[in-house]
Amino acid sequence: MTPPKLKKFEQWLFEQERCESTIESYTYSVKHFFDRYKTLNKVNMIDWKRRLISEDGYSYKTANARICGMNVYCDFMERYECKIKQYKIQKKFTVDNVISLRQYNKLLQCLKDDDNMKWYFIFKTLGMTGVRCAEVIQIKIDDFEQEYSMIYNKGKSRKVYLPKVLCEEVMAYYKDNPNIVYLCESRYGTPLSTRGIAQMTKNFADKYNIDKKVMHPHSFRHMFAIEFLKNNKNNDIVLLSNMLGHSDINTTAIYLQKTEKEQIRELNKTVNW
Numbered sequence: 001m002t003p004p005k006l007k008k009f010e011q012w013l014f015e016q017e018r019c020e021s022t023i024e025s026y027t028y029s030v031k032h033f034f035d036r037y038k039t040l041n042k043v044n045m046i047d048w049k050r051r052l053i054s055e056d057g058y059s060y061k062t063a064n065a066r067i068c069g070m071n072v073y074c075d076f077m078e079r080y081e082c083k084i085k086q087y088k089i090q091k092k093f094t095v096d097n098v099i100s101l102r103q104y105n106k107l108l109q110c111l112k113d114d115d116n117m118k119w120y121f122i123f124k125t126l127g128m129t130g131v132r133c134a135e136v137i138q139i140k141i142d143d144f145e146q147e148y149s150m151i152y153n154k155g156k157s158r159k160v161y162l163p164k165v166l167c168e169e170v171m172a173y174y175k176d177n178p179n180i181v182y183l184c185e186s187r188y189g190t191p192l193s194t195r196g197i198a199q200m201t202k203n204f205a206d207k208y209n210i211d212k213k214v215m216h217p218h219s220f221r222h223m224f225a226i227e228f229l230k231n232n233k234n235n236d237i238v239l240l241s242n243m244l245g246h247s248d249i250n251t252t253a254i255y256l257q258k259t260e261k262e263q264i265r266e267l268n269k270t271v272n273w
Contacts, residue, residue, distance in 0.1 A: 003034040009076050017155040019134045021194045029069025040077065045070065045084045053087075060087045095254055096261075098222040099214040110208040119200065121170055122184055126217065128166050130224030130244050133198065133217035135160065137191040139183045144170040151245075158245050225255040 003009075006027065013023045036051070037044040048070075052063040064086040071083045099107075104127050111120040126136055135151045139160075143149035144167040149160045174180055184192040197217055205215035221244070228240055241252035 001034045001038055003030045012076055026069035026072055029066040030073045033070055040082055042082050045082050049084055060089050095222050097213045099219040103210050126220035128163050130221045133194045137184045141174050141180055
């Protein structure tokens with residue numbers, strides 16, 4: 001069944017200044033619901049929530065993303081009584097499945113060997129700035145000349161600083177390509193989509209034999225944060241929080257925690273009574 005007012009819902013999300021990936025996620029959730037049910041009501045919403053886990057095999061995190069999308073749709077349709085609660089998930093205090101510095105350098109070297117400089121610079125920028133996928137697609141080649149980029153996301157703007165060594169390398173390469181505007185430019189001269197970058201990341205995981213679990217765009221943001229804290233003598237969590245664009249420093253503090261494997265290793269070393 002075609003969801004009622006789906007096009008208007010998409011336009012409403014756009015006017016709410018939701019990012020492209022969020023609009024795609026929310027509209028997918030609405031389509032998923034109406035593939036099963038003809039009527040939007042509380043009973044169907046509760047049944048749909050249960051089946052996300054029991055039949056579709058979604059993780060609780062993914063199920064909550066679907067529920068969030070439908071709850072926003074309920075707001076749009078002014079059917080507030082149909083909204084449902086998300087699954088409660090124990091808060092995770094570790095970051096796992098992060099690309100290692102060795103894997104990151106392998107990826108860059110393979111791309112360079114294949115003379116794939118476009119994707120070499122995309123991944124190098126992700127790894128050296130910690131920007132989100134929805135942010136890297138906004139960066140322009142001219143931004144590397146001024147060593148910063150103004151990023152707009154979810155109705156907010158922030159200045160992302162670009163490391164000097166990266167800027168010099170990008171500018172040296174693109175000086176002979178004056179018609180390229182965006183770092184992540186499609187063949188049509190427009191920015192690539194976040195979905196396109198995610199798919200290419202998976203493709204390179206296969207091509208270069210890099211663990212798929214760590215090859216996703218957000219992995220480079222995690223790697224940046226971890227490596228920054230390792231190399232910054234002051235362990236400056238406030239500075240890192242500003243560079244990542246976090247509104248709450250507690251979000252950044254997760255990078256001070258050990259991974260699950262590290263915690264288990266420390267537990268086994270310590271507990272001997």
